[in-house]
Amino acid sequence: MNFRSVICYLILVIFLLALAPPAVAEDTQSPTVIYQTTFSTDPRWVTNNPSSNYWDSKLGMYHFGIEPSTGNYAYYPNPTYDTLDYERGPFRLEYDVILNRVDAFANDGATFRLGFSGSEMDPNKGPMVLTQFTNAKFGRIMWLRLVTNGNKMTQVNSQHSDTQTSGSRAYDGPTVKYELNKTYHVTVDYDAQNALLSMKVNEKTSGNEIWSYFVNVAQELHGMNRIFIGSVGDYGPTGIYATGYIDNVRLTVPVQEAATPVVTVQETAITTRPTPIPTTARPIGTVPTEYIEQTPQSPPSAVLPVAAVALAALCMGIVSLRRKE
Incomplete structure (x- = not known):
C-alpha cells in the first residue's frame, strides 16, 4: 500500500x-409531572362514601361505585395535606379505567365520570373538563364534556352524528362503544395555544385507539384544582350503579409551561369520613397494568462503533x- x-x-x-x-444528553421534551399515582400506596383521596369509593391495597387500584342523585364523590387533593400546582395553560390528564358494571335505565342510565375541575365538581359549572362512560339512550358510549369558566358548555360523544347533543360539531365517524371488564387508557389534552380540547381512548392491552375527538375551547381554561370521580350534579334515578376501578392517574404540563414543578408523593391517609353507604358485589375484570414512570435516558451514541471500525x-x-x- x-x-x-x-x-x-x-x-x-x-x-x-x-x-x-x-x-x-437529555430529552428536553419530557413533560413536567404535576400529579401522578399508581395507587400502590394510599392515594389520600377524599370521599363522602367510603364503602363505594376506596383504595384497594391488594389490587393497587382505586375502586368506585357511582350512583345517581346521591352526590357521591371522591377527589384529590385533600387541601389539608396536598395541592395541585396548576393554574392555567396546556395540560394532559390520563388514567386507566376498568368498568365492571354500568347499569342502563330507559334513556338515563348510570354514568362513570372522571374530571378535572374547580372545587364544586359539578358537570354543569365551569371550569370543568369531564370524561364520561354512559349507558343510556345510545348504549355504552364515551363522552367529552367541557364547561368554560364563563359556564359555556360543549360536549361530544362516540355516537355517530348525534347532532341533538353536539349540534354541528357532532362526531361524524362510526359509532364506537366500550366493553365491560376491559381496561382502557384515557388521555385528555388541552392545547391552549390552538384552543382545542381532545379525548383519546385506547385499549390498554393492545394499545389500539378505539375513539378520539375534540371540541373547541371558547375561553381559556384556568383555576382547576381537583381531579375527581362521582355523581355530583347527576339527578338520575337511584338504585343504578357504575362500578369498577381506576389506576395510573397522571396530570402533566409541557415542560416549557411549568413555573414551579411539583410532584405529589402520597404517604398516609388521615381523612374523616361519614357513615358508609352499602354497595353491591364488585366483579373484577382485567387488572390494569401499573404505570411506571421512567427517567429519560440518552440514546446510545453511534460515535464509538463507527470510530472503532474506522x-x-x-x-x-x-x-x-x-x-x-
Whole structure:
C-alpha cells in the first residue's frame, strides 16, 4: 500500500466520524409531572362514601361505585395535606379505567365520570373538563364534556352524528362503544395555544385507539384544582350503579409551561369520613397494568462503533503498508 492509499483511509475515517450523530444528553421534551399515582400506596383521596369509593391495597387500584342523585364523590387533593400546582395553560390528564358494571335505565342510565375541575365538581359549572362512560339512550358510549369558566358548555360523544347533543360539531365517524371488564387508557389534552380540547381512548392491552375527538375551547381554561370521580350534579334515578376501578392517574404540563414543578408523593391517609353507604358485589375484570414512570435516558451514541471500525481499517492499512516497505 502506498502513501496515497493511507491518505484515502484517513479521509474515509474523517468522513465516517462526521456522519456520526452526537449523543443526546437529555430529552428536553419530557413533560413536567404535576400529579401522578399508581395507587400502590394510599392515594389520600377524599370521599363522602367510603364503602363505594376506596383504595384497594391488594389490587393497587382505586375502586368506585357511582350512583345517581346521591352526590357521591371522591377527589384529590385533600387541601389539608396536598395541592395541585396548576393554574392555567396546556395540560394532559390520563388514567386507566376498568368498568365492571354500568347499569342502563330507559334513556338515563348510570354514568362513570372522571374530571378535572374547580372545587364544586359539578358537570354543569365551569371550569370543568369531564370524561364520561354512559349507558343510556345510545348504549355504552364515551363522552367529552367541557364547561368554560364563563359556564359555556360543549360536549361530544362516540355516537355517530348525534347532532341533538353536539349540534354541528357532532362526531361524524362510526359509532364506537366500550366493553365491560376491559381496561382502557384515557388521555385528555388541552392545547391552549390552538384552543382545542381532545379525548383519546385506547385499549390498554393492545394499545389500539378505539375513539378520539375534540371540541373547541371558547375561553381559556384556568383555576382547576381537583381531579375527581362521582355523581355530583347527576339527578338520575337511584338504585343504578357504575362500578369498577381506576389506576395510573397522571396530570402533566409541557415542560416549557411549568413555573414551579411539583410532584405529589402520597404517604398516609388521615381523612374523616361519614357513615358508609352499602354497595353491591364488585366483579373484577382485567387488572390494569401499573404505570411506571421512567427517567429519560440518552440514546446510545453511534460515535464509538463507527470510530472503532474506522480505526481498525486505518490500522490494517498501516500494517499492509509496512509489510510492502
